[in-house]
Amino acid sequence: MxxxxxxxxxxxxxxxxxxxxxxxxxxxxxxxxxxxxxxxxxxxxxxxxxxxxxxxxxxxxxIPAQLEGLRGEARIGATLHKRIDLRRWQAFVRNAKRLRPGDAIAFPAEVMGVAEERHDDGSWTLAFPGDEPVEVLLERAGRMPLPPYIAAKRPTDEADAxxxxxxxxxxxxxxxxxxxxxxxxxxxxxxxxxxxxxxxxxxxxxxxxxxxxxxxxxxxxxxxxxxxxxxxxxxxxxxxxxxxxxxxxxxxxxxxxxxxxxxxxxxxxxxxxxxxxxxxxxxxxxxxxxxxxxxxxxxxxxxxxxxxxxxxxxxxxxxxxxxxxxxxxxxxxxxxxxxxxx
CATH class of the missing domain: 3.40.1780.10 (QueA-like)
Structure with missing residues (x-):
């Protein structure tokens, strides 16, 4: 149709x-x-x-699945959308043209992500080194992923949690x-x-x-x-x-x-x-x-x-x-x- x-x-x-x-x-x-x-x-x-x-x-x-970080001087935004395994998630990435496989992204609260692979739909596999569950890392570094039609009109705040x-x-x-x-x-x-x-x-x-x-x-x-x-x-x-x-x-x-x-x-x-x-x-x-x-x-x-x-x-x-x-x-x-x- x-x-x-x-x-x-x-x-x-x-x-x-x-x-x-x-x-x-x-x-x-x-x-x-x-x-x-x-x-x-x-x-x-x-x-x-x-x-x-x-x-x-x-x-x-x-989960607080939106992350904002830096690859060098480049600002990178990531929205995790599907778990692959314990350490890796598939993510939609903003400013993805600045990423190459193997690049490290520094997120807040000393959380690090590594861009592993770009998929045909433009999303990336992000890996999170370390022993802590990714959900624990997100609680420190992420924010609530409000839909774009809300986030574009007002910032996320404590009430959204x-x-x-x-x-x-x-x-x-x-x-x-x-x-x-x-x-x-x-x-x-x-x-x-x-x-x-x-x-x-x-x-x-x-x-x-x-x-x-x-x-x-x-x-x-x-x-x-x-x-x-x-x-x-x-x-x-x-x-x-x-x-x-x-x-x-x-x-x-x-x-x-x-x-x-x-x-x-x-x-x-x-x-x-x-x-x-x-x-x-x-x-x-x-x-x-x-x-x-x-x-x-x-x-x-x-x-x-x-x-x-x-x-x-x-x-x-x-x-x-x-x-x-x-x-x-x-x-x-x-x-x-x-x-x-x-």
């Missing part, structure tokens, strides 16, 4: 630079099939969902938050428990590739970056039993959805999964694992807007987004939410 089919105009004032407070006060646009749209709040979820439904969260934790983590964050490794779950609070979770709505967690370490623009003119020419994820056997079994009993599996965020779909065959059975996935979902895709999606509002011509268009239909999503823009919904990572049920 032509990528320009997924374009739309978004006024700058619709881009959220801070989250709603409290988190569950964010607005939520509910779209069920071809029925009328409903303007709700995230805290209304216990009324909108039904007993037996299962919300599936991503428990990945964002907590604002850009979900209440479910546990497994360190993401360089972008699973933002649909940023709206949840302990009080909302208690209300969902009381309403009989179950929850499960999986892990997908979100990479910085999620923010990369689609440069191809046709979706068939776009290459997705892979991300590592895991669903254990017990979780898969509970989800299969919930669906067999008539419950709906609602992915909280596109990250949960993509991992669930990667783990599920055409028979609709969710299986244990551990490894990389580069699944790219566009209109025409047949969903096997999920019955709905809770997600924020996405960028024009992005792979994520293509995904929601695959779930609901492109014309339907164009209408949903037109309503959201016209009614002042806040977009992107710190923005409002939608609940999409085909």
């Amino acid at each position: 032509r990528v320009d089919l997924f374009d739309f105009d978004l006024p700058p004032e619709n881009i959220a630079l801070r989250p709603a407070r409290p988190r569950d006060a964010a607005r939520m646009l509910v779209a069920k099939g071809a029925g009328p749209l409903a303007d709700r709040q995230v805290r209304d979820l216990p009324e909108v969902l039904r007993a037996g439904d299962v919300l599936v969260f991503n428990d990945t934790r964002v 907590s604002d850009y983590q979900t209440m479910f964050a546990r497994e360190k490794g993401a360089v972008a938050a699973p933002t649909a779950a940023l709206h949840f609070t302990p009080g909302l979770v208690d209300a969902l428990d009381a309403a009989g709505v179950a929850r499960e967690t999986l892990t997908l370490h979100v990479g910085a590739g999620t923010f990369l623009p689609v440069k191809a003119e046709d979706t068939s020419d776009h290459r997705m970056h892979s991300e590592w994820g895991r669903i254990d056997a017990a979780t898969a079994d509970r989800l299969n039993k919930a669906r067999a009993a008539g419950g709906r599996v609602i992915a909280v965020g596109t990250t949960s959805l993509r991992l669930l779909e990667s783990a599920t065959g055409e028979d609709g059975v969710i299986r244990p999964f551990e490894g990389d996935t580069a699944i790219f979902i566009t209109p025409g895709y047949r969903f096997n694992a999920i019955d709905g999606l809770m997600t924020n509002f996405h960028l024009p011509k992005s792979t994520l807007f293509m995904l929601v268009s695959a779930l609901m239909g492109l014309e339907r999503m164009q209408a949903v987004y037109a309503h959201a823009i016209g009614d002042g919904y806040r977009f992107y990572s710190y923005g409002d939410s939608s609940l999409l049920i085909p």
